Structures are given as C-alpha cells and as structure tokens.
Amino acid sequence: MPTFSKYEFGYSWFVAYGHLVPLALAAALAAVAAWRRWPRWVSVLAAVVIVWAAAGLFLMNVAFGINRPMALPTERFLASGAGRVLDAGAGSGRAAMGVLLSRPKATVTGLDIYEGYWGIDDNTPERFMTNARIAGAADRAEARTGDMRDMPFEDGTFDAVVSAYAIDHLRPDGIVEALAEVSRVLAPRGELLLMIVNVDWVAWLVSPHAIAHHPRQDPARWRARLEQAGFVVEEEGRKPATLYFLARKRQ
Ligand SMILES: C[S@@+](CC[C@H](N)C(=O)[O-])C[C@H]1O[C@@H](n2cnc3c(N)ncnc32)[C@H](O)[C@@H]1O
Incomplete structure (x- = not known):
C-alpha cells in the first residue's frame, strides 16, 4: 500500500487510511440521496460523516503524521544533540x-x-x-x-x-x-x-x-x-x- 512517505513504518491500512471507508460510503449515500430525492436529513447525515472522515484522514496523516518520523514534543530532550x-x-x-x-x-x-x-x-x-x-x-x-x-x-x-x-x-x-x-x-x-x-x-x-x-x-x-x-x-x-x-x- 503506498504511504506517500519514503519511510516504511508499516502502520496498517485501516490505521492510516481507514477513514476512506466511511468517507466513500457516505459519498455514495449522498449521491443516491440526491438522485432519488430522499429526505434532506439523509444528505445532511452523509455530509457530517464526510466532514468527520476527511478531518480524521487529515489529522492522522498530516497533523499527526503516522507515516513520518515523529516530531519530538519538546526541544529540551537531549538538548546537546x-x-x-x-x-x-x-x-x-x-x-x-x-x-x-x-x-x-x-x-x-x-x-x-x-x-x-x-x-x-x-x-x-x-x-x-x-x-x-x-x-x-x-x-x-x-x-x-x-x-x-x-x-x-x-x-x-x-x-x-x-x-x-x-x-x-x-x-x-x-x-x-x-x-x-x-x-x-x-x-x-x-x-x-x-x-x-x-x-x-x-x-x-x-x-x-x-x-x-x-x-x-x-x-x-x-x-x-x-x-x-x-x-x-x-x-x-x-x-x-x-x-x-x-x-x-x-x-
Ligand atoms: C503502538 S506501538 C508504538 C511503536 C512506536 N513506539 C511508535 O510510536 O510508532 C507499541 C509497541 O510497543 C511494543 N511492546 C509492547 N509490549 C512490549 C514489551 N513488553 N517490551 C517491549 N516492547 C513492547 C510493541 O511490540 C509495539 O511495537
């Protein structure tokens, strides 16, 4: 599975990209709801799931950087280098x-x-x-x-x-x-x-x-x-x- 990182930390697909599953399902639900003119709340629910899943993907891969070397939380650790x-x-x-x-x-x-x-x-x-x-x-x-x-x-x-x-x-x-x-x-x-x-x-x-x-x-x-x-x-x-x-x- 490509990780968009040169490192091979090996975190399982569902840990790094598992949000893609609810994202794809919610997008499909939104498309069907629009096509079949289902009640508005269905589209709103799908939109909430899409926003949640996209935020989760972003946080895990960009903010947290599960496939990148860790940014240490403090410069004071081993300050001598x-x-x-x-x-x-x-x-x-x-x-x-x-x-x-x-x-x-x-x-x-x-x-x-x-x-x-x-x-x-x-x-x-x-x-x-x-x-x-x-x-x-x-x-x-x-x-x-x-x-x-x-x-x-x-x-x-x-x-x-x-x-x-x-x-x-x-x-x-x-x-x-x-x-x-x-x-x-x-x-x-x-x-x-x-x-x-x-x-x-x-x-x-x-x-x-x-x-x-x-x-x-x-x-x-x-x-x-x-x-x-x-x-x-x-x-x-x-x-x-x-x-x-x-x-x-x-x-
Ligand atoms: C969630 S992973 C974190 C790995 C790594 N520190 C990181 O941040 O990517 C937890 C790690 O702890 C290791 N571990 C669990 N119990 C251990 C033990 N008793 N002694 C040594 N390592 C252990 C596991 O094999 C696993 O690699």
Missing part, C-alpha cells in the same frame, strides 16, 4: 527516527518485543533498520529484540530514553516494571521522554474504535509513577492525542 539513546517499545521506529534526524550526534538503540499485533504490519527489527537506512542514519542505529520490563542492558547504559505509545500499553504492574527498568539502564541524571496516548478530541476524531481500548489518562498518576521510579518531572504537556513527560533521573 549527542548521547546514547534507548527507544523503549520502538516498533518500526517513528520516535527513534525522530531522534536520529533531530539529534545528529545521538545513537539510538530500538528495543521492542517484536511479537503480537500493535497496529504495525510486519513489525520487525529489520523494518526498524530499513527506516534507519532511509533516514541516512543506519550507522547510528541498532534494533534489539527484548522485553522492556526486563531489559537486556547493563545498568547506566544510556544517557536518554524515549518511549512513545508503548509503556502505556502495558498492564499496571508492567508499567511499574518498565519504568524501573528505564531508570536502571539510564545513567545518573539521564533523561526520559515519555509519550502516552491521551484520549482528547483529536483522538476521538482520528480513531474512536482504537480509543475504546485506551483508558482515560490521569497525568497525576503518571507523575506519581515517574517519581516512584526515581525521576523528577521537568516538563509536561499535551500534543494531539498525546500526553508527554520529560523527566530526569535523580542521582
């Missing part, structure tokens, strides 16, 4: 590519369990490395298979960790374990940029069916979890369908 970065739950590498492109002296290790279905077709370390090659940064990237609740790295291996829409997919005890592991593999004063799905109006427009699987997030609960894992939250904010936290490991 250099260091050893871990992407926890890296998948096909949207966040990792965002780091490699915007932090030109950083190296990135993508860690992912690479099993199960997470909206990405053929989610493999090879796909992650294909994207690193497309980004022109394969020499600064590596993909590892492993569980972020029990990471295959020595203590203090990384200067920074990024994690996007992955830790929040774990069960509550898994979240605690993963944050403890992030803290363990970070060097003292290392940084964590954590992004989680936020059920806001953009999320509802973009993906109401997927959002049904995501609980409403309580920022205070995430702050408490981060503090419990040994972090100080330095910045917190919202982006479309996203809550993010920039946190620093205490000594």
